[in-house]
Amino acid sequence: MAWISATYLVTSTKDEIGRRAEALALEQSVEMPLGAITDRRILSTIVARVASVEPADERRFRVVLHLAAATTGGDPTQLVNMLFGNCSLQDDVELAHVELPETLLERFSGPHHGIDGIRELTNAGGRAMTCTALKPQGSSVEKLAALCETFARAGIDVIKDDHGIADQEYAPFAHRVAACQAVVARIEGETGKRPLYAPSLVGSPRSIFEQAERAREVGVRAVLIAPMLVGIGTFAEFTAEFPEFAILAHPAFGGGRISPVWLFGRFFRLLGADAIIFPNYGGRFTYTREQSAALAEAASRPWQGIRRALPVPAGGMPVERVPEMLDAYGNDVMLLIGGSLLMAGDALLERSRSFVRAVVEAGAQAGKSR
Amino acid sequence: MAWISATYLVTSTKDEIGRRAEALALEQSVEMPLGAITDRRILSTIVARVASVEPADERRFRVVLHLAAATTGGDPTQLVNMLFGNCSLQDDVELAHVELPETLLERFSGPHHGIDGIRELTNAGGRAMTCTALKPQGSSVEKLAALCETFARAGIDVIKDDHGIADQEYAPFAHRVAACQAVVARIEGETGKRPLYAPSLVGSPRSIFEQAERAREVGVRAVLIAPMLVGIGTFAEFTAEFPEFAILAHPAFGGGRISPVWLFGRFFRLLGADAIIFPNYGGRFTYTREQSAALAEAASRPWQGIRRALPVPAGGMPVERVPEMLDAYGNDVMLLIGGSLLMAGDALLERSRSFVRAVVEAGAQAGKSR
Numbered sequence: 053m054a055w056i057s058a059t060y061l062v063t064s065t066k067d068e069i070g071r072r073a074e075a076l077a078l079e080q081s082v083e084m085p086l087g088a089i090t091d092r093r094i095l096s097t098i099v100a101r102v103a104s105v106e107p108a109d110e111r112r113f114r115v116v117l118h119l120a121a122a123t124t125g126g127d128p129t130q131l132v133n134m135l136f137g138n139c140s141l142q143d144d145v146e147l148a149h150v151e152l153p154e155t156l157l158e159r160f161s162g163p164h165h166g167i168d169g170i171r172e173l174t175n176a177g178g179r180a181m182t183c184t185a186l187k188p189q190g191s192s193v194e195k196l197a198a199l200c201e202t203f204a205r206a207g208i209d210v211i212k213d214d215h216g217i218a219d220q221e222y223a224p225f226a227h228r229v230a231a232c233q234a235v236v237a238r239i240e241g242e243t244g245k246r247p248l249y250a251p252s253l254v255g256s257p258r259s260i261f262e263q264a265e266r267a268r269e270v271g272v273r274a275v276l277i278a279p280m281l282v283g284i285g286t287f288a289e290f291t292a293e294f295p296e297f298a299i300l301a302h303p304a305f306g307g308g309r310i311s312p313v314w315l316f317g318r319f320f321r322l323l324g325a326d327a328i329i330f331p332n333y334g335g336r337f338t339y340t341r342e343q344s345a346a347l348a349e350a351a352s353r354p355w356q357g358i359r360r361a362l363p364v365p366a367g368g369m370p371v372e373r374v375p376e377m378l379d380a381y382g383n384d385v386m387l388l389i390g391g392s393l394l395m396a397g398d399a400l401l402e403r404s405r406s407f408v409r410a411v412v413e414a415g416a417q418a419g420k421s422r
Numbered sequence: 423m424a425w426i427s428a429t430y431l432v433t434s435t436k437d438e439i440g441r442r443a444e445a446l447a448l449e450q451s452v453e454m455p456l457g458a459i460t461d462r463r464i465l466s467t468i469v470a471r472v473a474s475v476e477p478a479d480e481r482r483f484r485v486v487l488h489l490a491a492a493t494t495g496g497d498p499t500q501l502v503n504m505l506f507g508n509c510s511l512q513d514d515v516e517l518a519h520v521e522l523p524e525t526l527l528e529r530f531s532g533p534h535h536g537i538d539g540i541r542e543l544t545n546a547g548g549r550a551m552t553c554t555a556l557k558p559q560g561s562s563v564e565k566l567a568a569l570c571e572t573f574a575r576a577g578i579d580v581i582k583d584d585h586g587i588a589d590q591e592y593a594p595f596a597h598r599v600a601a602c603q604a605v606v607a608r609i610e611g612e613t614g615k616r617p618l619y620a621p622s623l624v625g626s627p628r629s630i631f632e633q634a635e636r637a638r639e640v641g642v643r644a645v646l647i648a649p650m651l652v653g654i655g656t657f658a659e660f661t662a663e664f665p666e667f668a669i670l671a672h673p674a675f676g677g678g679r680i681s682p683v684w685l686f687g688r689f690f691r692l693l694g695a696d697a698i699i700f701p702n703y704g705g706r707f708t709y710t711r712e713q714s715a716a717l718a719e720a721a722s723r724p725w726q727g728i729r730r731a732l733p734v735p736a737g738g739m740p741v742e743r744v745p746e747m748l749d750a751y752g753n754d755v756m757l758l759i760g761g762s763l764l765m766a767g768d769a770l771l772e773r774s775r776s777f778v779r780a781v782v783e784a785g786a787q788a789g790k791s792r
Contacts, residue, residue, distance in 0.1 A: 079706070082558035083584055084761035089558055091565075098560030098592075123559060125590040127625045133586065133651055137674035140650075141707050188452035188459055189493060190468030195461075216453055216503065220495040222468075255497045256655030257627035280510075281503055283653015285626030304507035308678040336449070337511050391454035 053097060054121035054153035058135055061112045063144040073102045073115045076145065079138050080119060098123060114148070121152075126159045128323060129285040136310060146309040150318070157356065160322040164295040166359030167352060167384055170326055173273060173298055174209040175246040180378055180415040181386035182207075182408050183364060184393055186232070187214035193223045197231040199400075203393075204239040204247040206404030210327075210386065211236065212276045213252035215302045225251070225263055230270045237271060250274035250300050257286045264294050273297065276329075278304040279320055291324025300364065301325035313343065317350025321361040327386060332365035332377065345380060352384050364388050371403065374410040375417070383415050423467060424491035424523035428505055431482045433514040443472045443485045446515065449508050450489060468493060484518070491522075496529045498693060499655040506680060516679040520688070527726065530692040534665040536729030537722060537754055540696055543643060543668055544579040545616040550748055550785040551756035552577075552778050553734060554763055556602070557584035563593045567601040569770075573763075574609040574617040576774030580697075580756065581606065582646045583622035585672045595621070595633055600640045607641060620644035620670050627656045634664050643667065646699075648674040649690055661694025670734065671695035683713065687720025691731040699758060702735035702747070715750060722754050734758050741773065744780040745787070753785050 058080075064072045078086060081100035089095055101118045108114040124131040139145045165173065174181060184203050186196045196213075203211045211232075219225040229251045236249045251267055253260045253275050260282060267275060275297045279287035281304050291299055301320040306312065316330050328351045331337030333344040348363035363381060366388035377387055389407055396403035428450075434442045448456060451470035459465055471488045478484040494501040501522075509515045535543065544551060554573050556566045566583075573581045581602075589595040599621045606619045621637055623630045623645050630652060637645060645667045649657035651674050661669055671690040676682070686700050698721045701707030703714040718733035733751060736758035747757055759777055766773035 075706070081586070082560065083555075083586055084557050084764055088761060088764040088767070090767070091561065094558055094560035098558065120560075122590060122592065123586065123588075125588045125625075127588060127629070129626060129651055130588040130624050133588070133624060133648070133674055137585065137648065137651060140675050140677035141673055141701055142677070143708060185453075187454050188464055188468065190452065190464035190490075191461065214453055215507065216451070216493065218493075218495045218497060218500040218503070220492060222492065254500050254503060255495075256499060256659040257653075258659055259497070259655070278503070278507065281499055281507060281654075283627075283656050284651075285629070286653050286656055289626040289628055303511055304503055305510050307510035307512070331511055336445070338513060391458060394454055394458040397458070397460070 054155045055118040056121055056153065056156065057103065057151040058117045058119055058147065059149040060115045060117065061108055061146040061148050062115050063112050069105055069113045073105050076115065076139060077102050077117050080117065080134055081123060083138065121156050124156065126156065128288045131156070132284055140309065146311070147314070148311045149314050160358070161292065161324050162322055162358035163324055163326040163361050164291070164359070165298045165326040167362045168359070170298050170362050173246065174248055176209055178383060180383045180411050181209040181362070182411050183210040183212060183386045183388040184208050184404070185212055185214045185388070185390035186217065187390060187394065189214055189216045189220065190222055193228045193231050196223060196228060197235050200232045200235045200249060201239065202401050203404055204236050204245065205243070206401055207245055207408040208247060208404060210248045210250055210274065210300070212250040212300060214390070215252055215276060215278060215304050217252050218254045219259070219263070226266050229267050229272060233270045233272050248274045248298065250276045252276045254278065254281065257282070257289070260286065260290060261293065264290070264297070268294070268296070274300060276300045276302055278302040278306070279323060279325070280304070280306040284323065288323050298326045299324060300327045300329060302329050303331065312339070313346045313350050317347040321351055321358065325361055327362040327364050329364040329366050329388060331367045332369055335367035335369050337367045341380065348381050348385065360384070362386050371407045371410055374407070375414040378411065378414040387411060424525045425488040426491055426523065426526065427473065427521040428487045428489055428517065429519040430485045430487065431478055431516040431518050432485050433482050439475055439483045443475050446485065446509060447472050447487050450487065450504055451493060453508065491526050494526065496526065498530070498658045501526070502654055510679065516681070517684070518681050519684050530728070531662065531694050532692055532728035533694055533696040533731050534661070534729070535668045535696040537732045538729070540668050540732050543616065544618055546579055548753060550753045550781050551579040551732070552781050553580040553582060553756045553758040554578050554774070555582050555584045555758070555760035556587065557760060557764065559584055559586045559590065560592055563598045563601050566593060566598060567605050570602045570605045570619060571609065572771050573774055574606050574615065575613070576771055577615055577778040578617060578774060580618045580620055580644065580670070582620040582670060584760070585622055585646060585648060585674050587622045588624045589629070589633070596636050599637050599642060603640045603642050618644045618668065620646045622646045624648065624651065627652070627659070630656065630660060631663065634660070634667070638664070638666070644670060646670045646672055648672040648676070649693060649695070650674065650676040654693065658693050668696045669694060670697045670699060672699050673701065682709070683716045683720050687717040691721055691728065695731055697732040697734050697756060699734040699736050701737045702739055705737035705739050707737045711750065718751050718755065730754070732756050741777045741780055744777070745784040748781065748784040757781060
């Protein structure tokens with residue numbers, strides 16, 4: 053008998069919480085009144101159990117449920133169904149944390165490359181890494197390829213499409229990806245640098261798989277995908293089908309009442325994300341420094357035999373914040389700065405170089421002081 | 423130039439809302455500072471625009487953005503990315519409503535069967551319909567098939583798997599589906615009734631498509647899928663690939679900051695859901711009567727050439743509420759009652775018959791009084 057331990061934050065009162073927790077356990081397992089279940093095996097091995105209830109803050113309680121691993125059928129989508137399918141429709145419930153039993157954990161591959169693999173692909177050695185985005189969408193293929201060249205010449209490690217770039221008329225996928233990949237290949241030949249270009253894959257499973265095939269044909273070695281947008285099962289199938297790609301997971305459509313520390317940091321990692329983009333504290337999003345740090349830690353700390361995923365904080369940061377961020381995250385990080393570079397206009401190359409230099413220098417400082 | 427009109431509810435202050443709305447428009451289109459965009463074509467045809475800002479309630483403003491349809495590339499997943507990808511990570515924003523331009527609307531098939539198609543499949547004529555669920559999960563195939571037989575004999579129109587039932591060891595998909603479908607086929611032969619059995623499909627795209635093939639082989643004509651769980655793109659691909667199935671959409675994992683009236687009522691319908699299960703007011707979920715009614719209305723009202731989807735209110739309702747519900751929803755509805763029937767224990771057949779009778783009689787009353 054293997055059980056999943058799922059921690060929820062439930063808004064309730066001291067008088068109500070006991071009953072509410074029991075109702076949640078039924079909702080997330082048998083979805084019917086306990087009194088209507090006569091089969092003892094189901095009562096003892098399938099019905100979820102309330103393991104503990106504790107006050108969390110003034111309005112909420114921390115409820116730990118034990119969910120039967122057997123109900124997931126070993127499938128990631130069905131796991132999410134059991135964890136948060138129906139109760140996603142109940143506003144008083146948040147999913148705070150999940151611990152999977154061995155038997156389920158071993159169903160997940162984790163990253164195929166992880167931090168070490170991305171370091172090898174980019175030749176980054178032990179230093180912190182840099183990432184930027186090709187944008188804005190609406191730009192022509194020629195414009196995006198020119199941007200890509202500037203970033204690559206500046207020495208940025210990973211150059212990804214903006215996550216809003218898909219297969220649009222103004223820069224069709226096949227044409228765009230071939231052009232940008234040709235650029236990084238040429239720069240690699242000319243300079244010995246090893247920039248990675250990561251096209252954004254978005255759409256139905258079939259489109260994504262076709263896009264990935266095309267990308268692979270032209271030599272692409274990394275891709276960007278938003279797991280919550282394409283679907284957990286599509287993402288899981290993708291990482292299994294294309295282990296050769298370094299996979300950057302984007303958080304788009306991932307907001308809501310599931311803890312991002314677990315969802316992005318742990319679950320995306322389990323599903324095979326090699327690098328995990330997430331909102332940095334103090335940017336356009338409202339994560340606290342503690343949340344961002346906990347997420348980076350969840351993505352990258354040793355965890356059984358599962359490779360470490362590379363944390364990629366992002367979201368409206370200027371180059372000036374590089375030292376502070378490396379101080380917060382250490383060297384096992386890839387800083388993603390997009391708009392702040394593009395604000396430089398004609399000085400884009402110089403600004404991008406400053407970004408790269410700042411990361412290398414601050415990283416060296418951090419290395420000394422540790 | 424076609425524009426999507428997207429309405430958001432944004433928590434803000436009178437002083438801040440103007441700036442917040444502009445930031446949202448950038449976030450959901452070019453995702454970079456406006457000052458860094460020099461291309462006039464992008465400024466005029468790609469950057470989202472704030473169309474209006476009005477107070478909505480004490481804390482929130484109703485912000486209408488116009489998003490360029492071109493940014494979606496005509497793809498449903500990318501449409502959701504543009505509507506709510508990044509801003510799903512910003513807690514102050516809810517997506518309240520979306521109006522698509524003709525050019526995008528015509529990319530969607532809508533239901534292949536809809537209300538009329540389901541009436542034909544079940545031979546229900548013009549009356550309201552009945553639905554129930556096989557549960558609890560953990561039951562053996564034999565037990566589920568026996569339940570299915572009782573419900574079918576009672577005259578329930580659609581008998582679906584509980585949405586928590588997947589491909590688990592205790593009732594493997596292929597075995598379970600063949601057994602339950604054999605039951606409804608037999609009852610149809612014996613009684614002339616036309617019960618539909620709808621197995622639950624959950625998992626990665628490949629598993630779902632394989633499960634659907636198997637279901638089709640044994641004569642299944644309806645299926646249950648949770649679009650937000652399997653992913654929007656997977657669901658869209660599924661409805662296109664299997665037009666012969668009547669598709670029941672389940673709301674699992676669909677909670678959050680997107681209006682259920684739009685998401686379940688309109689968007690699931692556009693994507694090809696023939697019937698739409700949603701939380702009824704006054705049950706285990708917190709929808710108001712107005713929300714439930716608006717959702718049913720969105721699913722079923724005439725809308726261009728798009729077939730009408732069948733509203734299926736559900737979630738912890740006793741048979742005693744049938745008259746009230748038919749009063750609220752009219753006859754273009756399928757009432758889903760699960761646990762309340764199962765509470766009857768040995769009197770399950772009789773209780774199920776009462777359910778069917780109540781729907782037929784209340785429907786006849788409602789018909790008279792209209």
